Amino acid sequence: MKVTEKMSQRDTLNSHHSEVLLEVNRLTKMYGKVQALKDVSFSVKNGSSYGLLGPNGAGKSTTMKILTGVIKANKGSAKLLGKDVSKDQAIVSKYIGYVPQEITLYEQLSAYDNLIFFGQMYGMQGNALKKRVEEVLIQTGLADRGKDAIKTFSGGMKRRINIGAALLHRPKLLILDEPTVGIDPQSRNHIFDMIRDLNRQGTTIIYSTHYMEEVEVLCDEIAIIDEGSVKAQGPLGALLEEFGKKAIYLEVANMDIPPELSEDIKVVKEGSGWILETEKVAETMKVLLNLAAANHWEVKQLEIVRPSLENVFLRVTGTALRD
Numbered sequence: 001m002k003v004t005e006k007m008s009q010r011d012t013l014n015s016h017h018s019e020v021l022l023e024v025n026r027l028t029k030m031y032g033k034v035q036a037l038k039d040v041s042f043s044v045k046n047g048s049s050y051g052l053l054g055p056n057g058a059g060k061s062t063t064m065k066i067l068t069g070v071i072k073a074n075k076g077s078a079k080l081l082g083k084d085v086s087k088d089q090a091i092v093s094k095y096i097g098y099v100p101q102e103i104t105l106y107e108q109l110s111a112y113d114n115l116i117f118f119g120q121m122y123g124m125q126g127n128a129l130k131k132r133v134e135e136v137l138i139q140t141g142l143a144d145r146g147k148d149a150i151k152t153f154s155g156g157m158k159r160r161i162n163i164g165a166a167l168l169h170r171p172k173l174l175i176l177d178e179p180t181v182g183i184d185p186q187s188r189n190h191i192f193d194m195i196r197d198l199n200r201q202g203t204t205i206i207y208s209t210h211y212m213e214e215v216e217v218l219c220d221e222i223a224i225i226d227e228g229s230v231k232a233q234g235p236l237g238a239l240l241e242e243f244g245k246k247a248i249y250l251e252v253a254n255m256d257i258p259p260e261l262s263e264d265i266k267v268v269k270e271g272s273g274w275i276l277e278t279e280k281v282a283e284t285m286k287v288l289l290n291l292a293a294a295n296h297w298e299v300k301q302l303e304i305v306r307p308s309l310e311n312v313f314l315r316v317t318g319t320a321l322r323d
């Protein structure tokens with residue numbers, strides 16, 4: 001099927017979680033005269049996997065830095081378990097693991113020693129820390145490279161250790177800022193598996209990206225961010241339903257002009273067939289089947305085009321999301 005797109009298989013996953021873990025309310029952030037965020041609000045349920053989708057410069061990193069107390073908002077609040085993150089660094093350190101966009105590791109030290117160092121920053125020590133570092137090395141898939149210096153690692157391997165560092169204290173909420181940018185496919189897959197496993201085991205995830213396919217496979221809810229504000233948010237399935245384009249793809253061998261249909265159906269040429277955009281998909285399908293039988297069409301393809309996140313993005317931001 002050429003024009004179709006896979007729907008999220010994760011819509012139903014974790015749907016039993018309803019308690020709100022993080023409540024973000026009208027965050028506004030100025031960098032001098034640059035307005036990076038305007039009234040950004042969203043809420044993240046305990047146990048969910050929440051995606052922040054937007055192009056470069058949309059404000060994703062700024063949002064994440066405010067959530068983790070790295071910078072302060074000019075207005076608005078972010079509350080974790082009801083506590084304001086800007087006023088309670090203790091709750092942030094205890095419950096949040098943050099993987100910033102920039103990799104921060106000591107190149108000369110081994111992966112193991114880097115993790116020990118980060119664990120000590122979280123107040124961990126002794127055998128408990130050593131044991132935890134070994135567990136995390138296994139989780140990152142790099143246990144056999146633990147003794148090697150970070151400078152001998154690929155970018156993707158460094159990123160995995162960086163994620164590992166944020167996991168040592170078993171955070172309730174893991175925040176990852178575009179963790180797959182510029183990374184080899186093997187590490188990317190490993191990172192996806194790690195995130196899925198953590199989420200299955202109950203860790204809440206906030207994941208930012210400018211790749212639609214990443215939120216489609218990883219996230220059950222998303223916020224689309226553009227130019228510092230949230231343009232749409234909700235469960236992936238609900239957004240596809242609300243903003244996705246509904247259409248039928250028709251290709252007929254012995255016909256070079258589209259059939260005459262009701263005026264509210266928009267017809268667009270696509271490959272050797274047509275896309276028929278309509279809200280009334282089932283009804284139009286019936287009409288087409290009748291026309292096909294009555295007029296002896298040699299139908300090569302007749303199928304419902306499922307709404308894609310790309311349509312949704314285009315519809316809510318007015319622009320396509322390009323890399």
Ligand SMILES: Nc1ncnc2c1ncn2[C@@H]1O[C@H](COP(=O)(O)OP(=O)(O)OP(=O)(O)O)[C@@H](O)[C@H]1O
Nearest residue numbers: 031034035036054055056057058059060061062063
């Ligand atoms: N320290 C800063 N000083 C001035 N402007 C900044 C600073 N940090 C970010 N900005 C601006 O704020 C806006 C939002 O940036 P932000 O980094 O949050 O976006 P992003 O969605 O994370 O994109 P990227 O993927 O490029 O990091 C952009 O216009 C950016 O240029």
